[in-house]
Amino acid sequence: MLRIRFHGRGGHGVKTASRIVGTAAFLSGFYAQDSPIYGAERRGAAVAAYTRIDTKPICERGAVAEPDLILVVDETLLADPAAGVRVGCEFASALLVNSGKEGTALATELRLPCPILTLDLTAVVLAVVGRGSAQSAVLGAAACALAGLGPLERVLEAVQRELVELGLEADEQARNLEAARRVYADLSAVPARPRLPASGQVELHRPTLAKGAASRPIILAVGNAAARHTGRWRVFRPVIDQEACTRCGVCFALCPDGAITLDERAYPVIDYENCKGCMMCYQECPVHCISERQEVQAW
Amino acid sequence: MKTKREFIHNLKELPRDELLAPGSPLCAGCGGLLALRLLLKALDGNVAVVNAAGCMTLLAVYPYTPLRTSWLYTTMGSAPAGAQGIRDALDVLIAKGRLPREEDLRVVVLAGDGATLDIGLSSLSGAIHRGLDFYYLCYDNEAFGNTGFQMSAASPYGSRTATSPATPLQAAGTLQQKKDLFEIWRSHHPPYAATLSTADPVDLVDKVRRATRLRGPKLFTALAVCPPGWGSAPSRGFEIAKLALDTGVWPLKEAIDGKVRHTYIPQRRRPLEEYLRTQRRFAHLFSPQRQEDVLHRMQQAVDAYWDEVQRHEMPPR
Numbered sequence: 001m002l003r004i005r006f007h008g009r010g011g012h013g014v015k016t017a018s019r020i021v022g023t024a025a026f027l028s029g030f031y032a033q034d035s036p037i038y039g040a041e042r043r044g045a046a047v048a049a050y051t052r053i054d055t056k057p058i059c060e061r062g063a064v065a066e067p068d069l070i071l072v073v074d075e076t077l078l079a080d081p082a083a084g085v086r087v088g089c090e091f092a093s094a095l096l097v098n099s100g101k102e103g104t105a106l107a108t109e110l111r112l113p114c115p116i117l118t119l120d121l122t123a124v125v126l127a128v129v130g131r132g133s134a135q136s137a138v139l140g141a142a143a144c145a146l147a148g149l150g151p152l153e154r155v156l157e158a159v160q161r162e163l164v165e166l167g168l169e170a171d172e173q174a175r176n177l178e179a180a181r182r183v184y185a186d187l188s189a190v191p192a193r194p195r196l197p198a199s200g201q202v203e204l205h206r207p208t209l210a211k212g213a214a215s216r217p218i219i220l221a222v223g224n225a226a227a228r229h230t231g232r233w234r235v236f237r238p239v240i241d242q243e244a245c246t247r248c249g250v251c252f253a254l255c256p257d258g259a260i261t262l263d264e265r266a267y268p269v270i271d272y273e274n275c276k277g278c279m280m281c282y283q284e285c286p287v288h289c290i291s292e293r294q295e296v297q298a299w
Numbered sequence: 300m301k302t303k304r305e306f307i308h309n310l311k312e313l314p315r316d317e318l319l320a321p322g323s324p325l326c327a328g329c330g331g332l333l334a335l336r337l338l339l340k341a342l343d344g345n346v347a348v349v350n351a352a353g354c355m356t357l358l359a360v361y362p363y364t365p366l367r368t369s370w371l372y373t374t375m376g377s378a379p380a381g382a383q384g385i386r387d388a389l390d391v392l393i394a395k396g397r398l399p400r401e402e403d404l405r406v407v408v409l410a411g412d413g414a415t416l417d418i419g420l421s422s423l424s425g426a427i428h429r430g431l432d433f434y435y436l437c438y439d440n441e442a443f444g445n446t447g448f449q450m451s452a453a454s455p456y457g458s459r460t461a462t463s464p465a466t467p468l469q470a471a472g473t474l475q476q477k478k479d480l481f482e483i484w485r486s487h488h489p490p491y492a493a494t495l496s497t498a499d500p501v502d503l504v505d506k507v508r509r510a511t512r513l514r515g516p517k518l519f520t521a522l523a524v525c526p527p528g529w530g531s532a533p534s535r536g537f538e539i540a541k542l543a544l545d546t547g548v549w550p551l552k553e554a555i556d557g558k559v560r561h562t563y564i565p566q567r568r569r570p571l572e573e574y575l576r577t578q579r580r581f582a583h584l585f586s587p588q589r590q591e592d593v594l595h596r597m598q599q600a601v602d603a604y605w606d607e608v609q610r611h612e613m614p615p616r
């Protein structure tokens with residue numbers, strides 16, 4: 001069985017990517033299973049999705065703990081233990097990170113027990129599909145290429161089927177297909193090919209349950225969520241030009257997260273540790289004195 | 300046309316204090332979160348939030364909470380019962396002199412449209428019937444957003460959800476009509492019920508402040524723009540909420556002791572289509588073919604509503 005695990009943030013399209021690979025495998029005559037984690041499907045929150053491929057019916061269920069391939073849309077997830085990107089990476093024959101960095105540089109930085117590849121998927125998406133788009137097509141194509149699924153036409157058919165299912169307009173589909181084509185071509189030359197181990201005995205996991213008070217969490221602090229730093233979710237950063245600001249208060253009123261406070265002279269100040277980058281303030285400032293800068297670190 | 304505001308007149312008067320800190324795991328651009336933030340501003344402090352399961356479940360994920368208020372988490376169907384428990388406990392403690400009156404709390408139920416109109420409707424109905432002194436905020440994103448946007452009793456006719464997709468047999472997507480929460484509430488004779496919009500924070504705060512003077516159930520429902528579920532860019536949340544007001548699909552109104560008054564009457568309503576086009580959940584109405592019959596029916600429903608308003612309600616002063 002071949003097991004693939006995708007890591008991203010809600011909105012990146014990891015669920016669709018896992019489906020694209022599943023569909024491509026199915027169209028190639030394999031058994032396939034794909035699923036996202038159940039839970040907080042939030043734009044920006046850490047999420048994962050899995051695809052399993054085999055020549056026989058697949059009885060294994062649940063999260064993939066021993067992946068043959070890991071694909072990571074957002075580099076910052078590697079530093080987040082809760083995201084679990086490193087889990088079982090010693091089994092992986094490749095870990096692909098969406099990053100503009102060199103693979104070797106990242107490998108030295110991360111020191112993981114598996115080969116690291118990098119490819120700037122975001123750049124391809126920004127150039128071909130447009131800003132703010134999900135990465136599902138390129139991610140799915142990348143996983144297909146690394147898993148040795150093909151030919152290209154079949155992969156593109158899988159991409160298209162899933163995008164149609166999502167209800168994307170024809171021109172959006174076309175741009176996504178073009179981006180997928182590029183990524184597939186880029187990665188087809190990569191020698192890293194995952195091993196195809198025989199499907200083994202399924203091991204049952206028996207959780208140990210906590211008793212009584214320990215399983216009844218009570219939070220005694222107030223407003224401590226600010227320590228979570230949701231600012232990492234941002235793709236674009238809103239920047240206020242104080243000189244032009246009229247202190248109308250619109251941005252303060254409509255920031256859903258309360259990430260904008262007013263200083264003693266009633267000028268708005270953005271809390272970048274926590275601004276999620278919804279860009280509503282940028283969109284609605286009546287005098288257009290909020291500009292946007294692309295984040296490099298976050299994606 | 301807007302009615303005269305009583306307590307706050309422009310954005311500059313919006314309370315500065317935040318009872319909701321940033322850092323919650325809710326989606327970027329969540330309209331429900333904004334509605335909650337503004338409502339809490341209006342209540343300034345001393346609040347206990349009773350949260351029905353839903354998107355807001357994730358407000359507090361151990362060990363973090365964005366709330367600077369108390370918070371009790373309940374199942375989807377039992378938040379109003381939880382509110383009754385807290386209210387009774389506070390009343391008993393105060394009566395026995397074990398809690399100073401100044402430390403009394405306002406009990407606020409926070410629930411989505413799924414918990415309000417589907418799963419928790421009977422519990423809510425009972426609480427209003429008993430005259431429970433509480434606030435209720437329904438953040439209405441018109442589906443079960445937390446689990447992947449499945450249809451709820453608030454999903455509008457013609458919208459697409461995960462469980463009411465547009466298919467050849469069911470081209471409109473959702474075929475059912477949205478339940479009218481405001482009228483369900485009004486039929487229970489609460490002292491106060493109102494609709495809210497995040498596109499009009501002044502109206503929102505004004506209404507909540509007005510309600511604080513009344514005893515008994517004070518009920519609010521806010522249209523909550525939901526970027527991932529509605530298929531819209533988070534940055535366009537305000538614009539979409541505003542279009543809901545200007546097309547008339549989300550009327551702003553209140554009922555004090557049952558008497559209805561609209562707090563915003565769009566003089567020249569914009570075509571509903573302008574609102575629908577901003578969201579992917581309505582895209583099947585326009586492509587591959589325009590579903591003229593569905594669009595017509597949706598526009599007619601809005602027009603009929605406002606004809607009725609014209610007939611029964613003098614334009615507000």
Ligand code: SF4
Pocket residue numbers: 238254255256257258259260270274275276277278279280281282328
């Ligand atoms: S982009 Fe603006 S409105 Fe959105 S979270 Fe950041 S500061 Fe708030």
Ligand code: SF4
Pocket residue numbers: 240244245246247248249250251252268284285286287288289290
């Ligand atoms: S919306 Fe623009 S002008 Fe108004 S306070 Fe914010 S930055 Fe200043």
Ligand code: SF4
Pocket residue numbers: 042043325326328329330331332354440444445523524525526527528
């Ligand atoms: S799914 Fe919708 S309602 Fe739920 S947190 Fe996200 S934006 Fe808010």
